[in-house]
Amino acid sequence: MTNSIAEFETDSKVIFVIGSNTTACHPLIATRIIRAKENGARLIVADPRNIQLTKFADLSVHQRLGTDVALLNGMMQVIIKNNWHAADYVEQRCEEFEALKETVASYTPERVAAITGIAARDIEQMAELYATNAPGALLYAMGITQHTTGVDNVKSCCNLAMLCGNLGIPGGGVNPLRGQNNVQGACDMGGLPNVFTGYQPVADPEVREKFAKAWGCDALSDTPGMTITDMISAIDEGKIKGLYIIGENPKLSDPDKNHLDQVLKKLDFLVVEDIFLTESAQVADVVFASAALGERQGTFTNTERRCMLTQKAVEPVGNALPDWQIISRFATALGHDMSYGSPEEIFNEMASLTKSYQGMTYDRIGIDGLQWPCLSTDHPGTPYLHKETFTRGKGRFHAIEFKEPAEAASAEYPMMMTTGRMFAHFHTGTMTRVSNSLDTEQKTGYVDINPADAEKLNIAPGDMVLLTSPRGEIEAPARLTDSVPPKNLFLPIHFGENPTNTLTSSTAFDPIAKIPEFKVGAVRIEKLIA
Amino acid sequence: MDITRQVEQLLKQGRVDIFLGYKELYGHLIPHGYTLDNLEELENLKVSQHRYSLEKVATHLVEKKPDLKIGIIARDCNQRALNILYTWNQLNPENIETLGVNCCPSKTRKHGDCSYLEPKKTGEFKKENGIDFNAEPEAFMAEFDNPERFSHWMYEFNKCIKCYGCRNVCPVCFCPECSLENPDLVEPGSLPPEVPIFHLIRATHMAGRCVDCGLCEDACPAEIPLRFLYRQMNQIVGDVFGYAPGEGIEKSPFTIIGDKVTLEPKPMDV
Numbered sequence: 004m005t006n007s008i009a010e011f012e013t014d015s016k017v018i019f020v021i022g023s024n025t026t027a028c029h030p031l032i033a034t035r036i037i038r039a040k041e042n043g044a045r046l047i048v049a050d051p052r053n054i055q056l057t058k059f060a061d062l063s064v065h066q067r068l069g070t071d072v073a074l075l076n077g078m079m080q081v082i083i084k085n086n087w088h089a090a091d092y093v094e095q096r097c098e099e100f101e102a103l104k105e106t107v108a109s110y111t112p113e114r115v116a117a118i119t120g121i122a123a124r125d126i127e128q129m130a131e132l133y134a135t136n137a138p139g140a141l142l143y144a145m146g147i148t149q150h151t152t153g154v155d156n157v158k159s160c161c162n163l164a165m166l167c168g169n170l171g172i173p174g175g176g177v178n179p180l181r182g183q184n185n186v187q188g189a190c191d192m193g194g195l196p197n198v199f200t201g202y203q204p205v206a207d208p209e210v211r212e213k214f215a216k217a218w219g220c221d222a223l224s225d226t227p228g229m230t231i232t233d234m235i236s237a238i239d240e241g242k243i244k245g246l247y248i249i250g251e252n253p254k255l256s257d258p259d260k261n262h263l264d265q266v267l268k269k270l271d272f273l274v275v276e277d278i279f280l281t282e283s284a285q286v287a288d289v290v291f292a293s294a295a296l297g298e299r300q301g302t303f304t305n306t307e308r309r310c311m312l313t314q315k316a317v318e319p320v321g322n323a324l325p326d327w328q329i330i331s332r333f334a335t336a337l338g339h340d341m342s343y344g345s346p347e348e349i350f351n352e353m354a355s356l357t358k359s360y361q362g363m364t365y366d367r368i369g370i371d372g373l374q375w376p377c378l379s380t381d382h383p384g385t386p387y388l389h390k391e392t393f394t395r396g397k398g399r400f401h402a403i404e405f406k407e408p409a410e411a412a413s414a415e416y417p418m419m420m421t422t423g424r425m426f427a428h429f430h431t432g433t434m435t436r437v438s439n440s441l442d443t444e445q446k447t448g449y450v451d452i453n454p455a456d457a458e459k460l461n462i463a464p465g466d467m468v469l470l471t472s473p474r475g476e477i478e479a480p481a482r483l484t485d486s487v488p489p490k491n492l493f494l495p496i497h498f499g500e501n502p503t504n505t506l507t508s509s510t511a512f513d514p515i516a517k518i519p520e521f522k523v524g525a526v527r528i529e530k531l532i533a
Numbered sequence: 534m535d536i537t538r539q540v541e542q543l544l545k546q547g548r549v550d551i552f553l554g555y556k557e558l559y560g561h562l563i564p565h566g567y568t569l570d571n572l573e574e575l576e577n578l579k580v581s582q583h584r585y586s587l588e589k590v591a592t593h594l595v596e597k598k599p600d601l602k603i604g605i606i607a608r609d610c611n612q613r614a615l616n617i618l619y620t621w622n623q624l625n626p627e628n629i630e631t632l633g634v635n636c637c638p639s640k641t642r643k644h645g646d647c648s649y650l651e652p653k654k655t656g657e658f659k660k661e662n663g664i665d666f667n668a669e670p671e672a673f674m675a676e677f678d679n680p681e682r683f684s685h686w687m688y689e690f691n692k693c694i695k696c697y698g699c700r701n702v703c704p705v706c707f708c709p710e711c712s713l714e715n716p717d718l719v720e721p722g723s724l725p726p727e728v729p730i731f732h733l734i735r736a737t738h739m740a741g742r743c744v745d746c747g748l749c750e751d752a753c754p755a756e757i758p759l760r761f762l763y764r765q766m767n768q769i770v771g772d773v774f775g776y777a778p779g780e781g782i783e784k785s786p787f788t789i790i791g792d793k794v795t796l797e798p799k800p801m802d803v
């Protein structure tokens with residue numbers, strides 16, 4: 004997030020939520036949104052589904068799956084046409100505005116209405132609400148990113164925010180709601196193929212030299228590693244023989260499960276490190292049991308760049324160890340003597356090599372945490388980014404054309420499917436499906452279907468249905484709900500016995516970020532006769 | 534004698550095995566149990582506006598060790614909740630020692646030290662569509678007719694994210710099986726939960742139990758005016774049975790199964 008969670012409540016005059024089922028997936032952020040709304044902020048919600056937050060919105064719209072770029076371009080067309088954009092800000096702080104203007108000019112409300120299914124009048128109103136109530140915060144989640152056009156979608160969100168001068172001010176911003184408590188922290192620690200800590204590129208010779216010196220080695224590779232999407236293909240092609248997975252459950256979180264299962268069998272050796280025996284761990288050659296939250300000390304960095312300390316309360320169960328100890332022992336067994344005395348020692352090493360963290364220490368982090376960048380030991384941390392200038396200097400507009408998602412409905416697969424989380428479970432269920440309370444709330448997977456479609460197919464609530472895509476088929480009980488529009492289905496991703504990722508495609512992914520298009524797929528639904 | 538020395542004495546004299554209070558950690562107060570094994574920690578014992586249902590922690594401890602003698606920092610609301618827990622046999626008063634601290638102004642205390650001294654503020658949109666935290670029930674009833682009141686409550690209930698925070702923090706929620714999790718009563722698996730039944734089930738269960746501590750409303754991330762709801766509920770209990778939950782440890786009019794009712798029912802105004 005460029006901005007802070009608290010600012011939604013204290014500073015934002017308008018909040019625009021797109022592609023985020025916030026009450027279900029980020030409930031504490033939803034609290035801020037609802038409080039802001041009750042205190043007078045305006046709320047716009049754009050989501051293909053009729054989510055809970057729409058009940059409180061000044062305006063809520065349901066875009067056809069995968070049409071976000073068209074919607075955002077349409078809003079910008081209206082804003083520029085009416086001169087609602089922040090002209091001075093654009094002039095002083097941004098570049099390539101003319102290219103953007105030219106591209107979005109053809110996205111008239113009428114054309115966008117035809118693409119997205121949203122009424123032209125609503126597009127005009129959304130544009131006016133967002134542009135004329137600064138500061139405006141834009142919030143998004145996986146509904147924006149999990150597309151073949153994920154990068155385009157994000158850039159379009161940034162275009163809109165910059166156009167209205169909403170970056171670099173409290174209560175504004177482009178705010179991706181991170182899907183896990185430490186996604187930001189994992190990225191910050193260099194858990195990406197192309198960077199060291201704090202987004203320092205491996206391609207930069209000075210950066211490599213700095214890390215080589217600190218780690219006492221001769222040279223570090225200048226070649227970015229692979230994304231997980233690339234790794235699966237590489238295993239398939241025999242280029243990767245061994246895989247070491249930490250805290251991830253690809254057998255449920257990666258697309259095209261049938262294909263993935265075949266590919267994983269080609270591995271000579273699979274190691275899985277996790278707190279529970281996940282679907283992926285069950286097929287591993289070796290499982291390392293790692294200590295869970297409360298069994299080890301460490302830091303998390305959350306969606307608002309806030310680094311927070313978590314303390315050990317109890318000893319790890321059985322022979323489980325904190326991840327840092329497992330990795331140190333593993334590295335040592337491989338011949339590199341890696342030894343640390345504590346997570347704090349690792350944190351200090353990371354902070355000494357990472358500008359955005361260099362002012363942080365365990366003592367300073369305390370309970371409330373510190374938001375990066377935190378440049379010195381008396382720096383208070385940074386609630387919002389890009390205050391005076393953007394990281395690259397001027398904020399660059401990207402002129403982006405709308406592209407259709409990879410799959411469209413056909414005679415064979417007439418329904419459009421989207422996937423996501425439901426409120427009672429988390430991701431592949433590794434941590435939540437072992438909870439009795441959460442099991443009481445939701446025991447199995449399901450498929451949400453509009454009552455009108457259900458009636459046509461003679462499907463009653465709870466009936467088992469067969470869902471088929473070009474990749475495979477799964478069975479699940481039907482739930483009838485108006486939250487999905489006709490011809491659309493929603494499937495939760497948490498349930499290994501109804502693995503939604505059997506249906507999703509591994510060949511439809513964003514060309515840059517390599518993120519699979521989990522949010523759009525074509526399927527067929529049939530009632531199973533008991 | 535300051536509270537730290539009083540707690541020390543209770544522990545050293547063996548009058549309590551554990552004392553439930555608060556501990557300061559990085560400027561935040563969190564619930565903490567003090568025992569003879571960690572006497573040195575007593576220096577961190579603090580009292581402030583922060584509140585928690587320590588008596589609920591006590592019920593969990595007693596589930597494991599029924600004879601445990603427990604000391605508790607108690608404001609008036611904690612004391613009222615303890616009375617309910619004694620009435621319903623969840624705690625044995627002989628095993629509980631309380632140390633009273635400053636509290637909301639009430640009949641018994643003039644000085645106050647509680648988060649309720651600063652009333653919650655209600656935004657205009659909420660006042661218009663939902664319910665003002667500080668509304669007078671009589672005024673609310675007079676201002677709106679039945680369908681309007683229903684619509685205002687439904688606005689509030691529709692915000693619910695089913696976190697169960699109201700139930701989990703409630704000092705007088707102790708049923709081993711919770712009706713809110715019974716699929717025959719509330720359809721599981723959806724947000725908001727089935728409304729208004731989810732909230733009305735909890736409201737009826739608060740009849741004769743709720744001590745108006747307000748922790749549920751503090752805990753609610755959806756800003757639902759639960760205190761208002763449960764006060765209205767117990768207004769009826771007061772009118773019908775003349776019973777005020779937590780004021781004493783007499784039998785509740787709701788402990789009727791296999792018991793003789795000790796309070797005369799009064800006719801309800803129609």
